[in-house]
Amino acid sequence: MNDFYIGYLPKAPTALARFVRRVIILLGLLAVTVALVLVVGQMPFASSAFEFGKLRSFEGVVVTRPFPTLLVARPGQTSQQDKYSRYLLVAPGKRGAEDLVASFDGKQVRLQGQLIYREGGTMVEVVPGSITVVDAPPAVQEAPRDLGAATVTGEIVDSKCYLGVMNPGQGKVHRDCAARCLSGGTPPIFVTTDGHEQFLLVGLDGRALERDALREFIAEPIQIQGELLETGSTQLLKVDPRALRHTPDGLRTASQRSTFGR
Numbered sequence: 021m022n023d024f025y026i027g028y029l030p031k032a033p034t035a036l037a038r039f040v041r042r043v044i045i046l047l048g049l050l051a052v053t054v055a056l057v058l059v060v061g062q063m064p065f066a067s068s069a070f071e072f073g074k075l076r077s078f079e080g081v082v083v084t085r086p087f088p089t090l091l092v093a094r095p096g097q098t099s100q101q102d103k104y105s106r107y108l109l110v111a112p113g114k115r116g117a118e119d120l121v122a123s124f125d126g127k128q129v130r131l132q133g134q135l136i137y138r139e140g141g142t143m144v145e146v147v148p149g150s151i152t153v154v155d156a157p158p159a160v161q162e163a164p165r166d167l168g169a170a171t172v173t174g175e176i177v178d179s180k181c182y183l184g185v186m187n188p189g190q191g192k193v194h195r196d197c198a199a200r201c202l203s204g205g206t207p208p209i210f211v212t213t214d215g216h217e218q219f220l221l222v223g224l225d226g227r228a229l230e231r232d233a234l235r236e237f238i239a240e241p242i243q244i245q246g247e248l249l250e251t252g253s254t255q256l257l258k259v260d261p262r263a264l265r266h267t268p269d270g271l272r273t274a275s276q277r278s279t280f281g282r
Contacts, residue, residue, distance in 0.1 A: 067138065067139060068183060068189075069135070073134070074135075076133065077130060077132055078132075079128070080128070080129070082125055082151075084124075085227060087108060087109075087207040087228055088110075088118060090131070091105075092106075104252055105142070105253075106142075108183075109144055109146050110145050110146070110179075110180050110206055110207075111146060112147075115204040115205055116206055116207070117205075120146055120148060128153065128156045130152050131144075131147070131150050131152070132146075132147045133145050133150070134147075136180065136183045136185055137184055138184050143184075145180075164250065165249065165251070166249060167250055167255075169248070170245070170246060170247070170257060171245045172210060172212055172243070173242070174210055175190055175213075175242070176208055176209070176237055177190045177208070177209050178201035178208065179207045179220070180206045181194065181198060181206075182211065190211065194239060198238050202231060202234060207228070208229065213241070217255070218255070219248070220255070220256045221234065221257055221259055224259070226249070233261040237264055237266070246258050
């Protein structure tokens with residue numbers, strides 16, 4: 021009878037109180053363990069950044085095809101492949117920079133913008149109206165190098181969010197945002213499943229694809245075949261959107277390693 025609990029008594033019996041205390045401690049330890057497992061199991065954020073509000077000045081040659089890009093000379097570099105840094109250009113919001121730079125193709129310019137960067141790619145969000153022509157001879161543009169056929173597995177993302185504006189800027193949770201960015205003219209990037217390689221997607225003619233050509237395949241595990249080009253440190257993949265297909269087992273296919281023909 022000593023262990024019988026009576027609600028109006030100030031204390032529970034000693035044995036019962038000891039049992040309840042142990043259960044509470046065990047439940048607390050279990051909750052902490054589950055929380056730690058969930059934290060450790062989360063995918064770490066990529067090392068990327070968007071320097072929002074921090075304006076920088078840039079000088080280089082504007083190239084409008086296949087996507088607006090600023091070629092910035094690297095001091096002391098003599099190798100043609102390493103001679104220029106290539107910064108993709110975008111407008112504020114979910115828009116590409118075609119309208120901002122259309123009249124500056126091939127010209128040496130100065131502009132202001134905010135850096136967006138991640139390992140494997142750098143971008144500048146251009147301040148509208150900040151582009152001015154510099155009275156200097158333009159740099160020599162780099163000719164693309166054909167690397168042959170390629171088969172890659174991974175995911176189509178929008179470059180602006182993926183390179184740093186959003187983190188993570190990929191996956192199904194980001195699909196609607198990516199679709200709007202690509203529809204606005206942001207260059208599409210294909211990221212391999214392991215995240216080690218990135219390819220700007222262009223049409224078979226080497227030019228930018230129609231803005232909604234890839235809508236059906238955004239943020240889906242997919243395998244793509246195409247022709248691989250290299251311009252400086254940038255890799256481009258020429259693809260035919262009409263040939264893209266959802267795989268019967270996308271997750272299994274996407275786990276395969278990328279293969280390249282040389």
